[in-house]
Amino acid sequence: MTEPVHVIGGGLAGSEAAWQLAQAGHPVVLHEMRGDVMTPAHRTDRLAELVCSNSFRSGDAERNAVGLLHAEMRALGSLVMAAADGARVPAGSALAVDRDLFAAEVTQRVSAHPRIALVREEVRAIPPHWADVIVATGPLTSDALAAHIQTLTGEAHLAFFDAIAPIVHAETVDMGIAWRQSRWDRGSPDGDGDDYVNCPLDREQYRAFVAALLAGEKMAFKDWEHVPYFEGCMPIEVMAERGPETLRFGPMKPVGLTDPRTGRRPYAVVQLRRENRAGTLLNMVGFQTKLKHGEQVRIFRTIPGLARAEFARLGGLHRNSFIRSPVLLDSWLRLKADPRIRFAGQITGCEGYVESAAIGLLAGRFVAAARAGRPLGPPPPETALGALLAHITGAANPETFQPMNVNFGLFPPVDGAGRRDRKAMMTARARAALQQWIAGSGGQAGGAATPEPAARPALPAAAG
Template identity: 60%
Template structure:
């Protein structure tokens, strides 16, 4: 039996899957089409490149489900989390990274591993032989996407995903903007000043909403009827839901005090987060957009402090493909019709960098065990990783299946705990304590 594992895609899931399998003694070939075949969102040919954001979200492993997922991946010697720690940027209670050095380090680690090689060619069909993991992410090539759709007997589901613009720091007017994390969150001064804030008066906010509504948008092609993932809505789509929606979303003014006018409470605040270690680039938090480039520059320069902003990258929108996993995948992440093929990452219907990498970690371990002649059961659904795989492999309703971030709603209840807001802190702590114990048991085998 050929004990080589082939992985299609060198993003978060593919990179983590390769790392886990190689560390289990399996020879791994990563098939990555970049840089020979480019995508809309990627800028380099590096493995593990981040394209939508530089944030892994909350790092709180006691009160937040994604923070718990961080903890589980660290405990499993996860490459993505190890590398994120090395290139961490101040972001309050979140884990944000310097994206280019992060991707370079992921690439260097994988290329240096004696059990891993990389083949820079495009895979256009589903292989009939060998052991494979398809981890092509949201930007699966059209040829492979068609092959998947043909094999599954139904069109793969899809939604549209948007990315936020990035601004050069030296083009921001700091006489209007200031540095502060919401509620001064963070243990160090650097963490407490991790975000850059641009305040708006009521009149400025109303004018901004009008400009968003009037801006020229990217139109979908005929037949493209997919919706958006709620966690990555374009800002103008949020604004269409009500003029005050943004003030209760990415532009909420709470927990912040403008040192330029401490007695004036902003009506709305636009936040930017550092995008690289040098602090030369900042991304506009929550400002994913489908506005055309010319309209973006005009609208975003209406934000106080960004009147003369220069953009390192404008926002954009792309098609994001994923499987109806509850009907197509088994609990081992294998395609039911072709069990030599596993799927991992966002294409399985999880959402977010961390969730994608976690599914890669699990797929890599499951495939390695199978190639080593062993049987590895998935982790308990009381763990964050187990809750995700349970959800996508049958826990979700196939008729309404949509991409999902990890959240405590996917976990089985802990008996004997209070419900409601008052008991939430104790409940979440109970979830995480139970998950950590069960995850450690799973790792111990």
């Protein structure tokens, strides 16, 4: 087919989907509204801009499901993973990136691809004459397109709160109090175990900090008051409301760290992770917040080592939306009510940068295979890609469906595996299943579903 595939949204999922299609030889029009219309969370018009953390989480492909997902995406030629590897900054065993270098690389490679046309415009409704469409507009889908999607699906969107952590200028941290160390001294593979900056708190300082969080003035969101928080990005003051010691067992846990001034583990700790390659910016790990900006500066400067901290960005809160994918989408990410339309990324209810890009990768490959007339079944559920896809397209309970990161709980169980060797057996099984899937172009390895039906239903007369 010479008619282009229309990909709506230039985030991680949309950029990955467009790349996979173009690399497979298909023309793509990538529609990105930033540059014309901005969102409440973005700062630039670059593709794949990271608006929250700069971390892609664990890079351990042997013991961690998201690390396994990294490896599977690399095996399938992921643009996002290539750009992340090129923009990597020290972060222990995690894969963290310089967000500006990362977005610049994705933008440059997509913009330079001869089969991708990047159009800066807001798509408010999907025209009925577009034959193949991938909606990858993310959790910040514009109001107009969200209303159009609601018309197509016949359902209201689900929504949840997402929060952003502050970023500190590294030179303003008092290193006479703070020190560099990764937990258990497990630094980056090419580092020396000191990828994080740690600010220690004793018992009295910790309790005073928690009291200040609870008393601090918060941003008001009256229109969203019934929207739940996503557990993985919960504001620290909301965690503190669950109990005075909650933060010590969450983002402020001191395990694996030793204060060199005392030779002992502190009562609590605030960790700062490198935000850019130069190391001039540090992200306050796990410190998503809905405190007002003035309150953030006042309260966070009470943390030992941050008394003179200057902030490159303060925390914030925004509303995210996603569709009820287990009901609305089939196993190939097609909208059941209009199969020419597929969804990808966080709008499908997957959570996390890597997961979002992974679903974009699959959406792009599914469209490419359908256009080429070759069968392609979903990846086996024993793989990280297949487990994540199965969760959002049917395995999850539609009535309680909430955004979720990839985890080993989504994988089929391993027979006869003990607690200690379960993850190793799952990753070994996943690698074998992925290689079979790649070799067989999506054959039945590992119990994969049957190839996508080739027939396309008649297009609707109108779209929204």
